[in-house]
Amino acid sequence: MTPGTNHHEMFENLRLELRRGSLVLAVLAALRTEQYGYTLRKTLEEQGMAIDEGTLYPLLRRLESQGLLLSEWREEEKRNKRFYRLSADGKMILKQLLAEWQSINSSLDGMVKG
Amino acid sequence: MELLERYLRSVKFFLPRREQDDILRELSENILSQMEDKAAELGRPLNESEQAAILKQHGHPFVVASRFRNAPVQYLIGPVVFPFYWFVLKIIFWIGLGVCALNSIVLLSGGEPVRQLLHGLLAFGHVQSFFIAKFHLVDKLDRRWDPRSLPAVATPQRKARRSESIFGLIAGTVYIAWLLAVPYYSYLIFGPAASALRLAPEWHRFYLPVVVLAIAGWAQAVVSLIRPEWSSLPSVTRLVSNVVALVILRSILKANSYVFVFVADSPKGARYETVAQIANISILCTLASVALGLSIAVIIQAWQCLKEIREWIRKRGNPLPSRIS
Numbered sequence: 001m002t003p004g005t006n007h008h009e010m011f012e013n014l015r016l017e018l019r020r021g022s023l024v025l026a027v028l029a030a031l032r033t034e035q036y037g038y039t040l041r042k043t044l045e046e047q048g049m050a051i052d053e054g055t056l057y058p059l060l061r062r063l064e065s066q067g068l069l070l071s072e073w074r075e076e077e078k079r080n081k082r083f084y085r086l087s088a089d090g091k092m093i094l095k096q097l098l099a100e101w102q103s104i105n106s107s108l109d110g111m112v113k114g
Numbered sequence: 115m116e117l118l119e120r121y122l123r124s125v126k127f128f129l130p131r132r133e134q135d136d137i138l139r140e141l142s143e144n145i146l147s148q149m150e151d152k153a154a155e156l157g158r159p160l161n162e163s164e165q166a167a168i169l170k171q172h173g174h175p176f177v178v179a180s181r182f183r184n185a186p187v188q189y190l191i192g193p194v195v196f197p198f199y200w201f202v203l204k205i206i207f208w209i210g211l212g213v214c215a216l217n218s219i220v221l222l223s224g225g226e227p228v229r230q231l232l233h234g235l236l237a238f239g240h241v242q243s244f245f246i247a248k249f250h251l252v253d254k255l256d257r258r259w260d261p262r263s264l265p266a267v268a269t270p271q272r273k274a275r276r277s278e279s280i281f282g283l284i285a286g287t288v289y290i291a292w293l294l295a296v297p298y299y300s301y302l303i304f305g306p307a308a309s310a311l312r313l314a315p316e317w318h319r320f321y322l323p324v325v326v327l328a329i330a331g332w333a334q335a336v337v338s339l340i341r342p343e344w345s346s347l348p349s350v351t352r353l354v355s356n357v358v359a360l361v362i363l364r365s366i367l368k369a370n371s372y373v374f375v376f377v378a379d380s381p382k383g384a385r386y387e388t389v390a391q392i393a394n395i396s397i398l399c400t401l402a403s404v405a406l407g408l409s410i411a412v413i414i415q416a417w418q419c420l421k422e423i424r425e426w427i428r429k430r431g432n433p434l435p436s437r438i439s
Binding site: 036037038039041052053054055057058061073079080081082 | 137139140141143144146147148151171172173177178181182
């Protein structure tokens with residue numbers, strides 16, 4: 001393995017780790033507007049937060065079981081789809097997480113610029 | 115659709131029973147939406163390879179199902195204990211290797227055959243291979259699998275209902291016996307008026323076709339009883355026999371009279387004439403009603419047969435899911 005490849009792999013792993021930490025925040029933020037699994041994935045992808053199906057769909061169910069999301073089966077385009085949206089608890093947690101994220105952001109900003 | 119069905123069936127196998135239906139419904143809708151989007155983008159239905167690519171992107175059924183398990187993530191060792199575990203494992207590995215080497219020396223110096231030494235090394239190798247395989251299995255499973263290699267969905271075979279076949283057989287037997295007895299015992303048609311009334315000669319023309327039709331229906335009931343898996347047979351034979359019956363009825367309806375008085379010059383002749391007229395009108399009305407009923411039945415049965423044929427052609431000629439293609 002060349003040093004270049006090693007460096008690239010290391011960066012890729014760290015990048016994934018960094019993004020993984022932000023996924024819940026991104027999902028909760030995107031679900032302020034009701035969406036079903038596939039459209040949510042597309043929305044996240046369009047916003048630059050691509051997430052693979054195998055991670056997103058189980059994550060949605062986990063967040064719902066934790067009470068942060070509400071889901072409802074509804075017909076759209078002649079097919080039943082499961083739509084997710086933020087619950088009251090989810091809104092509160094999102095608010096707190098956003099504050100935390102902004103705090104981390106400003107701390108990092110200060111460290112990088114300082 | 116077939117490939118997606120196979121995929122979902124495989125995922126289902128690994129899912130907790132309680133959540134299977136809910137997870138599969140959602141997963142199915144999401145995959146279908148993705149496939150529809152792709153088809154719209156290409157401007158044509160997806161072929162099998164394109165469908166397989168989407169399914170592969172979702173992951174191996176085992177991996178997908180394991181991600182959906184609602185239980186909290188379980189660790190056999192746990193991140194806290196893992197460094198200690200790894201440290202102990204390394205010590206055990208070197209001790210094991212040392213013991214194996216010592217054992218080999220003892221075996222060789224004791225004059226044991228090399229075969230026995232190899233057995234020992236093989237056993238050691240098996241243990242190591244097991245752990246290596248365990249660490250890499252899931253990763254390889256997800257990368258190397260092909261959705262097209264998933265087991266085919268065994269479609270539940272439709273079967274003709276046994277009770278329906280038995281009923282058809284009994285009713286058919288009684289009907290044929292009645293038909294065969296009618297020429298000899300007119301009482302079976304006219305009851306007490308049998309001594310004075312007879313069927314018009316026109317009926318003789320239709321007698322044989324009607325008997326053949328009855329025997330065909332009976333034979334179909336026998337075949338359905340022996341071969342219930344030939345599920346299309348009843349609908350096809352019913353359609354054919356109803357069309358034939360309609361053709362026969364059309365000819366019968368053209369007849370002037372169906373019943374005539376056998377003893378017109380007897381004292382009761384005038385009364386029997388009236389009975390015959392009433393019987394003729396009744397038979398005409400009955401035949402017209404039967405013709406109407408049969409016509410409706412033929413339309414419905416023809417539509418069902420057409421649907422079955424279309425389904426058969428679709429399954430043979432087009433492997434793509436109907437909702438996608």
